[in-house]
Amino acid sequence: MNENREDLASEDSLLDATKLVSNLGTRIRYQVYYLEKCGSTQDVARELAEKGAPEGVVVVAEEQESGRGRLGRRWFSGRGGLWFTVVLRPKPDALGLLSLGVGVAVGRVLRGLGISAGLKWPNDVLVDGRKAGGILVEGFTVPGDGIVALVGVGLNVNNELPHGLAEVSVALREVVGARLSRLLLFLNLLREIDNVYLQLLEGRGEVILEEWRRLSVTLGKTVKIITADGEYIGVAVDVGSLGELYIDTGDGVRAFYAGDVVHLREVAPN
Numbered sequence: 001m002n003e004n005r006e007d008l009a010s011e012d013s014l015l016d017a018t019k020l021v022s023n024l025g026t027r028i029r030y031q032v033y034y035l036e037k038c039g040s041t042q043d044v045a046r047e048l049a050e051k052g053a054p055e056g057v058v059v060v061a062e063e064q065e066s067g068r069g070r071l072g073r074r075w076f077s078g079r080g081g082l083w084f085t086v087v088l089r090p091k092p093d094a095l096g097l098l099s100l101g102v103g104v105a106v107g108r109v110l111r112g113l114g115i116s117a118g119l120k121w122p123n124d125v126l127v128d129g130r131k132a133g134g135i136l137v138e139g140f141t142v143p144g145d146g147i148v149a150l151v152g153v154g155l156n157v158n159n160e161l162p163h164g165l166a167e168v169s170v171a172l173r174e175v176v177g178a179r180l181s182r183l184l185l186f187l188n189l190l191r192e193i194d195n196v197y198l199q200l201l202e203g204r205g206e207v208i209l210e211e212w213r214r215l216s217v218t219l220g221k222t223v224k225i226i227t228a229d230g231e232y233i234g235v236a237v238d239v240g241s242l243g244e245l246y247i248d249t250g251d252g253v254r255a256f257y258a259g260d261v262v263h264l265r266e267v268a269p270n
């Protein structure tokens with residue numbers, strides 16, 4: 001077992017993050033709100049942000065009763081998983097790559113534990129082809145108070161997955177063969193989100209993109225993308241500075257800013 005993982009093997013409480021977060025030495029001044037249960041941490045965070053919560057407020061819950069994923073999909077959030085939302089107040093320039101950037105942060109943390117995580121566009125965290133987590137960034141403006149980004153991260157850690165999801169989803173406990181400490185994962189994720197955010201604020205988005213490309217399991221594959229205005233098939237060739245995916249559809253390269261991607265097959269190298 002990877003030695004970093006052994007550190008993660010003992011049980012501990014997410015509640016401790018409320019105190020430990022101040023020792024992380026991050027630029028974002030995190031303040032953790034711990035909840036046993038809520039509807040969605042996104043909604044709790046939104047309410048706090050609308051009331052003026054500063055950047056760095058984080059809502060973490062043991063259980064969400066109506067966790068959601070992209071496109072309003074249901075996100076199963078039983079006990080044992082890691083479900084949290086960070087309130088950020090980014091400059092507009094940093095918004096475009098925030099979702100991909102948080103994916104990179106998750107990728108860094110998991111790979112640091114020896115887990116071979118990959119990123120599927122736009123925001124899925126895959127391990128061995130199955131979904132271990134997802135990222136949901138919801139942005140809105142508060143009149144007179146600038147942009148707010150609610151950065152939601154969901155990771156299947158020690159939780160049981162609903163039966164129907166076993167083929168497409170995986171919990172990290174199954175991958176590692178042992179329960180992991182959600183507390184240490186959570187603190188590492190907050191530290192890495194801080195690092196990525198700083199890079200974005202400093203205009204170093206290209207570095208994040210380069211890292212995303214390396215972690216990507218989408219680029220180089222023949223994919224089908226399902227969008228609001230139709231379905232397209234082609235080879236995923238790149239991502240751009242707004243997080244968009246470029247697909248070579250055979251009659252040109254097209255940019256997609258939203259959609260669901262299905263991986264069809266690897267393109268054989270020339």
Ligand code: BTN
Nearest residue numbers: 040067068069070084134152154
């Ligand atoms: C996706 O893959 O579609 C994104 C899933 C994001 C789930 C997280 S869990 C914490 C936060 N609260 C939610 O209701 N959703 C996000």
